[in-house]
Amino acid sequence: MTEQLGGTVDTARARGVAHPADTPVGTFRWVYLWHWPIRAMHWVAALSIMLLIFTGFVIGRPYYLPAGQVTGEFFIGWMRLIHFIAAGALVATVIVRIYWLFAGNRYERFNALLPVRGRDWVNMLKQVKYYLMIHPERAPHYLGHNPLQQLSYTLIYVVAAVMIITGFAMYGQANPGGLIRGATLWVPQLVGGIQNVRLIHHVLTWVFLIFIPIHIYLSVRADILERGGTMSSIITGGRFVRSDEEFVDG
């Protein structure tokens, strides 16, 4: 309550959170956050989701040839092939991610999935205020994901899981006696028919289309404003942070 924008060194110290303004310039440490499986998983998922969105919209409302013979034309066939291959790649990333929930470091494990402690929720509120430019200086500093990120990324995991399940429920129909069909029969029964499965699969595509611009924007914004190496961390795996900056999850 007694602090204000910038320069209030004592209050920042009193809160136990170092403020960048009172630190000497130029002393940095490199923190390794994301192991290569996580980074590979991120970029494979990013590419496959892009492909899935594009081919998915083509499959959802396809058109290709205004005229001509069928012979030799297989456009929608190729679109479906790409869609299914990309879906397989996405499933692979899910497997890697689930494995890394056990094998990863503290920023990659189960406890990084959801804000569970009371402090997390307080910090999430602060993070929301930060984005609304209300007391941005009070934003909590996290090395890994902040609670808002944890919540939104886990939500995207859930949406991706629903997409995969509904997708395979439709895919399995091509082989009624098969394993995929047998394993997904409960899906249409749960949501009231295969057409509703189709609708859910179609509508949830838009969640990704809403998520992607916000995700990219906030990442780039954090990189520019906070200069914490957010963008490079998903490529190199690590961040440069001021050696005296204190982190909630540090």
Next chain:
Amino acid sequence: MLMPTAVPWAEDEDLGSFLERRKVSRREFLGFCAEITAILGLASTMAPQVAEALQAIRRPSVIWLQLQECTGCVESVVRTAEPTIGDLVLDVVSLDYQHTLMAAAGHQAEKALQDSMAANRGKYLLVVTGSVPLNANGVYTTIGGRTAKVILEEAASGAAAVIAVGACAHWGSVQAARPNPTGAVGVGDIVKDKPVVNIAGCPPIGDVVTATIVHYLTFGRVPELDYDGRPMFAYGARIHDQCPRRANFDAGQFVEEFDDAAARKGWCLYHVGCKGPATFSPCPIFMWNTRTSWPIGAGHPCIGCTERGFWDTMSPFYTRMPNVAGVGVERTADVIGAALAVGATAGVLAHAAATGVHRVRERRAGRELPVVSGPNAPPPPTTPPTNPEGR
């Protein structure tokens, strides 16, 4: 079929000698057996076995109940341009009770039913078309003063096997569509103690009924069923995967309206609501009216009538996707989704602009930005806060 016959099947006569008396040649009979073997999805080497088993059967008793229904399924089964041997088989097995087609009526018909059930208890085949209404104690369908539920339970208790023909007997069909005012349910919801074969479709293809009965007569058991009780030989593949217009789908050639050039060329009906990708039925192979045509062949999209709950789950029949309930017909999923995505992007841009404005304002006020600064950032302010009171 079911024409009055001058040569009735005698009680202890086997089918082979009966057909011989009906002047059916051995060649014709073997041809029929080969056809049925193919429909059942058995190896062609099984055809002689089917023929052998079929010609040895004694006159079986079949009781055909018609409950809450439109008689369309009976129409479908009897609708043939010429009586085939399959019809003859159905003819001879259907004689005991079929209240639309039998000569007897009223008390005589009901007596025929009771007599047949008593005489063949535990041995007769029960074929049911029509659903069973349960609301108001089932008064919505009564025959001879008794409700459909009572009739079905009585008939099923003595049946060797139950074949539910058509969407009504399968799950209730149109009368079971929301809000299902009569409380209609399928046969499988009433008969729990013995296997119920669901010949799905509104109406189903007659050949599937024939083939299922022949399978039962030949092997003494019902054919392999899928998760919904439908015979795998008929409902084991998706229309989309057997469709003669699939090449147009894969190539990207679609009918947009029912009177466009693409429709005349016979392109894929995906855009006008075809539910072939969600429907399991042998229509593209068996077709209708002695292999004359079928809906997609005639240029109409599949409405998915072999799937449980299709009136609700497959509608609207002429659009690909269901509408989002409660927001009006025009506001389909894509409109809402696109609005949200555009809104998110606009929000991102607005937020970026607001961030810029905020930054500039802070800088003009001479305040250090409340973010982690880089190595080239200006030195931290040395002046005391301009507002010591905070806020």
